[in-house]
Structure formats: structure tokens, C-alpha cells
Amino acid sequence: MMILEKNQPVISEHDSWVWRHTRSGLYSVKSGYELAFTMKNVELIRDQQALPSLNPLKDRVWNLMAPSKLKVFIWKALSGALSVLDGLRDRGMKCDLECQTCGETGESINHVLFSCTFARQVWAMTRFPSPPAGFDSFSIFVNVNYLISFWETKKHVFEATRNFPWVLWCLWKNRNNLLFEGALFESVQVCAKAEEEASQWYAAQSLERRSTDDNRNRLIQASAAWKRPPENFVKCNIRFKWEDSRGTVLLHSRRSFGNVESKDDAQFLSVAWAIESMRCHRFRMVYFAVEERMLVDAINKPSDWPSFKFKILELRSILRDFLEWKMLAKSYEANRGAHLIATSVVMDLRFQSYVARSQPIWYSEVFHNDNSDRHGVP
Known part of the structure; x- marks a missing residue:
């Protein structure tokens, strides 16, 4: 049932x-x-x-603040996709069994990046806090998980934690320089190179972010603000709040729905309530502004959304009573008034449903209304 x-x-x-x-x-x-x-x-x-698994840790690699090539490198390290002596030997290739850097028997990925004597020296010189018992000699999962977890929780406290991808990268490059070019840099040089490359990358990101923010602000100022509808139309801004502007406001409304099982259901119920309210108040030419683009696309072109056929047909049956209507997808900036009213239902426990004239008392204080336009905000 x-x-x-x-x-x-x-x-x-x-x-x-x-x-x-x-x-x-x-x-x-x-x-x-x-x-x-x-x-x-x-x-x-x-x-x-199945747990334990490297897959969740691999997913977290892509959230690091580092160049893409370093993220790919760390992902390959976790996947066992770096050409080290142990891996080549397992594939049947004849090669030396000793690490060319420290002389110990065996060369795994974890050894190159963490347990090798040279790697330990580099990590000791970095400002990254080492584990209490030191890096694990056998498990790359334990070591990389420690680095990422410490960065995620302490990045706002210890600035040096952000440099660890470059330390891993420089350790790997230094190992390859020794094998293919016969040149091994000192641990101090490797540490300094990692810090230099990290500083340059962050400086470049800061400049790019500043330029991007300036462009975004100009776009928001130009296009994100609330726009008045054509003459003889009113605009109805719709927003819902589900838990698991400018202009003279003609109407505003709140309604609390119970037993809503999904976000999609909350969207449809909110829009149906708003459309029905506008119809009952005899507005016949209305622009409906909704933040949820999926819902707007489904209403405007039902054939592309058969999963929502029942709900969409219900909405369109109400819309038949309007002389003309238009369903628009709007950004949060252009729909902030409706968003604040919807949020007040949950935050202020305003569960009584109503449709009222004008606007809430606080509305003009938030938007500094100049009474030049008008729109309705259910």
C-alpha cells in the first residue's frame, strides 16, 4: 500500500x-x-x-589543496601504481633487491615515501607534526590517512600541514633522479624545494581566486538581483525549507507540511501551495520564480521527466486557470526574500499556515525597500 x-x-x-x-x-x-x-x-x-578499504581514502585525496598532478600521484601511490623495485619484482622482472638510497632490502612505495632513512630525515626537517610513534614501516594506508586526517582537522591551525603533497612529490622525484641520473640531493634541499613549490602554487592560487571573485561579484551585481516582471504581471517567488529583492510585496505566506518523506516531495508541495494561493487571490498573469532548476525543467517540459508525471500533471492542472504563466529558475540572491520567509517556519517555529497582505515586519529592514517595484512572496 x-x-x-x-x-x-x-x-x-x-x-x-x-x-x-x-x-x-x-x-x-x-x-x-x-x-x-x-x-x-x-x-x-x-x-x-568491504572494509577496510583504500577507496574512501582515495576519494579524500581529490579534496586536497594541491595541483592535479600531485593528487594523481598520491592516488597512484595508494593504488600501488608507482614503479618501485618490489612491484617490478612481483611482475617477474629481474632487478636489484636493495633500496638504492639507504641500502635496505626491498623498495616498496611506503618505503620510498615514509620508512626509508632518507625519507625519515626529510619528514623530520619539515614542519609537519609526525605521528607519536613515527610513520608506519609497512602500511601506506596508515601513513597517508594520518597526513590527510591531520590536514583536514588542523589546516586552520598549522599552516605547514598544507605542504605535505609537495614533500611526497619531491621525495619521489629525488628517488628517480638517483636511479636515472645518478644525482641524490641532500634532505635539506628536498625539504626546501617542497616548501618553495608549495609557496609558489598557493601564491598563484591567491591571485587567481582574487580575480575570479572580482568577476563573480560583477556578474552577481549585473544579473543576480531581483528583476521586476513585465507590465500587468506579478512575480511569485517560491522557496521551501525541508529538514531530514527589491519591490513592494503584495502578499506573503507560510505553510508547514508534515510527514514529507523526501526533498522532491517538499518541492512539489511548496510549489503547489504557492500556485494555488495565487489562483485563489485571482492573480491571472504570474511569473513563478523557483530556485530548484530540476523542478522548473520538469514543469516546463514534462516529457523529459516521466518519473514525476503524476505530480507535474497536478501542478499543470492548477496552472490552466491562469491566463498566462511562466516558470523561472532563479538563484538564491534573486530569491533571498522567499528563502528567509521559508527558513523562519523552521527556525522560529511558525507552523501556522496563512496568506497575508504586504510583508513581514523585518522584510523592509533586510532589503531597504524603495517601493519602486512589486512582487508577491508566498
Whole structure:
């Protein structure tokens, strides 16, 4: 019974196919390949999802503040994809069994980056706090997990924690210089090189970010502000708040919904309430402004969203009573008034539903209303 309530049938139209492996309900080649791979590699996926696993740690690598080549390098290190002597020997190649840097037997990725005598010297010279018991001699998972976890939690306290990707990179380059060019730099030089490259990269990022922010601010000022609708139209800004402007406000409303199981349901219920409210107050030419682009696309072109056919047909049946309407996707900046009103339902416990004239008392204080335009804000 609950399944039928969640998937309500559309009795006014013929049955049609819906692809349940995409959100919209339309088939895509990508989703088809993903489904085929999943069905064909059940055991492989189960093994990958088993814990402990390197996969969650590999995902965290991509969040590091470092160049892409360094992220790829660390990902390869965790994946065992760097050409070290142990790996070459396991593949049947004849090679020396001793580390060319320190002379110990065996050369694993973890050895080159952490447990080698030379690597230990470099890490001791960096300002990155070492583990209490030192780096693990056998597990690259333990060592890289320590570096990333410390960076994630202490990056605002210890500035030096951000340089560790460059330390790993310079250790690897130094090892290759010894093997292929016969030149081994001193640990002090490797440490200084890592800090220099990190400082240069962060300086370049700071300049680029400043330029990007300036451009973004100009774009927001030019296009993100609330815009008045054409003559004879009113604009209805819609926003919902789900827990698991400028202008003279004609109406504003709040409504609290209970037993809403998903964010999608909250979106549809909020828009249906707003449309119904505008219809009941006899507005016949309305621009509806919604932040959720997915919902706007589904209402404007239902054929591309068969998964939401029942809900979309309900909304469009209400919209038939309007002489003219338009559903627009708007940014948060252009929809901030409706956002604040929706948030007040949850934050201020305003669970009583109503539609009222004008605006809340605080509205003009937030937006410094100049009474030059007008719009409705359910």
C-alpha cells in the first residue's frame, strides 16, 4: 500500500515506460552502462565496498589543496601504481633487491615515501607534526590517512600541514633522479624545494581566486538581483525549507507540511501551495520564480521527466486557470526574500499556515525597500 502511495498512477494518460535508474525517469547511455557493470561485477563491487578499504581514502585525496598532478600521484601511490623495485619484482622482472638510497632490502612505495632513512630525515626537517610513534614501516594506508586526517582537522591551525603533497612529490622525484641520473640531493634541499613549490602554487592560487571573485561579484551585481516582471504581471517567488529583492510585496505566506518523506516531495508541495494561493487571490498573469532548476525543467517540459508525471500533471492542472504563466529558475540572491520567509517556519517555529497582505515586519529592514517595484512572496 505504501509503495502505491509513493508511486501514484496517472489515470488520465496511457501507460508509458519509466527508467528507474535515473532521477528523471529517462534512459541514458551512462546509466545503462553503470547498470550493466553493476550486474556483471557483483563480486568485484562487493570486495571494493568491504572494509577496510583504500577507496574512501582515495576519494579524500581529490579534496586536497594541491595541483592535479600531485593528487594523481598520491592516488597512484595508494593504488600501488608507482614503479618501485618490489612491484617490478612481483611482475617477474629481474632487478636489484636493495633500496638504492639507504641500502635496505626491498623498495616498496611506503618505503620510498615514509620508512626509508632518507625519507625519515626529510619528514623530520619539515614542519609537519609526525605521528607519536613515527610513520608506519609497512602500511601506506596508515601513513597517508594520518597526513590527510591531520590536514583536514588542523589546516586552520598549522599552516605547514598544507605542504605535505609537495614533500611526497619531491621525495619521489629525488628517488628517480638517483636511479636515472645518478644525482641524490641532500634532505635539506628536498625539504626546501617542497616548501618553495608549495609557496609558489598557493601564491598563484591567491591571485587567481582574487580575480575570479572580482568577476563573480560583477556578474552577481549585473544579473543576480531581483528583476521586476513585465507590465500587468506579478512575480511569485517560491522557496521551501525541508529538514531530514527589491519591490513592494503584495502578499506573503507560510505553510508547514508534515510527514514529507523526501526533498522532491517538499518541492512539489511548496510549489503547489504557492500556485494555488495565487489562483485563489485571482492573480491571472504570474511569473513563478523557483530556485530548484530540476523542478522548473520538469514543469516546463514534462516529457523529459516521466518519473514525476503524476505530480507535474497536478501542478499543470492548477496552472490552466491562469491566463498566462511562466516558470523561472532563479538563484538564491534573486530569491533571498522567499528563502528567509521559508527558513523562519523552521527556525522560529511558525507552523501556522496563512496568506497575508504586504510583508513581514523585518522584510523592509533586510532589503531597504524603495517601493519602486512589486512582487508577491508566498
